[in-house]
Amino acid sequence: MRTDIRIVSLPFDPESELATFRSSLQNAGGLVSFTGLVRPSSQGGEVSILSLQHYPGMTERGIAEAVAGAASRWPLEAALVIHRVGEMTPHEPIVLVATASVHRRAAFEAADFLMDFLKSRALFWKSETGAEGRQWIEPRDEDYADAARWDEG
Amino acid sequence: MAQLLFFGRLGDLAGGAERTLGLSEPHAISDLIGIIGASDDLLGSALAEPRVRYAINGAIVDGDALVEDEDELAFLPPVSGG
Numbered sequence: 001m002r003t004d005i006r007i008v009s010l011p012f013d014p015e016s017e018l019a020t021f022r023s024s025l026q027n028a029g030g031l032v033s034f035t036g037l038v039r040p041s042s043q044g045g046e047v048s049i050l051s052l053q054h055y056p057g058m059t060e061r062g063i064a065e066a067v068a069g070a071a072s073r074w075p076l077e078a079a080l081v082i083h084r085v086g087e088m089t090p091h092e093p094i095v096l097v098a099t100a101s102v103h104r105r106a107a108f109e110a111a112d113f114l115m116d117f118l119k120s121r122a123l124f125w126k127s128e129t130g131a132e133g134r135q136w137i138e139p140r141d142e143d144y145a146d147a148a149r150w151d152e153g
Numbered sequence: 154m155a156q157l158l159f160f161g162r163l164g165d166l167a168g169g170a171e172r173t174l175g176l177s178e179p180h181a182i183s184d185l186i187g188i189i190g191a192s193d194d195l196l197g198s199a200l201a202e203p204r205v206r207y208a209i210n211g212a213i214v215d216g217d218a219l220v221e222d223e224d225e226l227a228f229l230p231p232v233s234g235g
Contacts, residue, residue: 053160053170055227058211119234125161126233136162139234 001071002078005063007054009086014096021080021098028077030104032111034097040090042128042137049129052085052094059123066117070099073113074106081114085124113150120147155220158227163205166196179219182207182226186216204231 002024014035022031038050067079080098088094095118099110118124120143127136154173164170174185183201190197199205207214208227220226 052233053164055158055160055208055211055229058208058227061211121232122234123160123229123232124234125230127161136165137233138231143234 001076003064003067003071004078004080004082005060005067006082007056007060007085008082009084011092012082012084012096014082014093017080017082017096018098021078021100025077025100027102028100028107029102030107031098031100032104032107033099034095034111034115035093036095036115038088038090038092038094042130045130045132047090047128047130050088050090050094051127051129051134052088053125053127054083054085055123062121062123063118066114066122070110070113074099074101074110076101076106076110079110079114081118083118083122083124116143116147116150119143155222156225158225160228161230161233163196163199163228163230166199167193176220176222179221181217181219182209182214183216185220185226199230200228202230205229 018033039047041047063081067081070076070079077100082096084094097111097114099107101107120139125136127134155176157172157174159167159170186197186200189200206229207216208229209218209220210225
């Protein structure tokens with residue numbers, strides 16, 4: 001399987017990245033993608049800046065292991081993960097996951113699996129700055145539960 | 154010098170994301186937390202919280218693991234998700 005994993009500190013264009021990914025495919029019959037956007041508000045009210053910190057090297061390795069895990073569960077031709085770090089403003093793309101397979105279900109499930117990993121287990125630390133100042137965010141219980149759906153046994 | 158990395162809110166408590174610490178001999182992570190806590194109670198107790206994980210040179214370890222003078226020790230609080 002071909003994989004492309006990137007942590008980027010500048011804005012990226014999901015549409016052009018997806019077009020490049022699609023044009024690289026040889027045998028796939030289906031391509032699923034998910035684009036995550038910075039929300040303009042959270043529980044604490046309006047968000048003006050979202051800041052995401054990662055651990056260079058270790059964060060990428062963790063994502064690579066998750067992508068390898070997806071490849072062992074589903075017959076994927078290719079997977080793409082692009083994740084922003086640093087400071088972002090509402091509505092900016094923060095993550096793009098794309099998966100391609102011969103049949104659609106593998107692509108749907110692998111993309112879902114990778115997003116659940118990114119939302120609850122990948123090494124990212126998020127803070128939001130709003131009217132009340134800056135605060136660190138932890139995953140919602142729902143994010144943990146979503147990720148646990150894929151655990152074996 | 155060992156390089157200490159504090160992620161997330163731990164960086165705020167430590168007054169910066171990075172710190173260096175000279176170690177004349179290897180120390181267990183739990184001992185280092187005790188040393189840090191002796192001069193900074195708030196940071197020491199935050200580092201000792203059960204949900205904080207540790208990594209030496211990019212590999213997850215437990216609190217008994219030994220840190221040597223050239224190592225990079227990272228304190229990883231619960232992740233926030235992307």
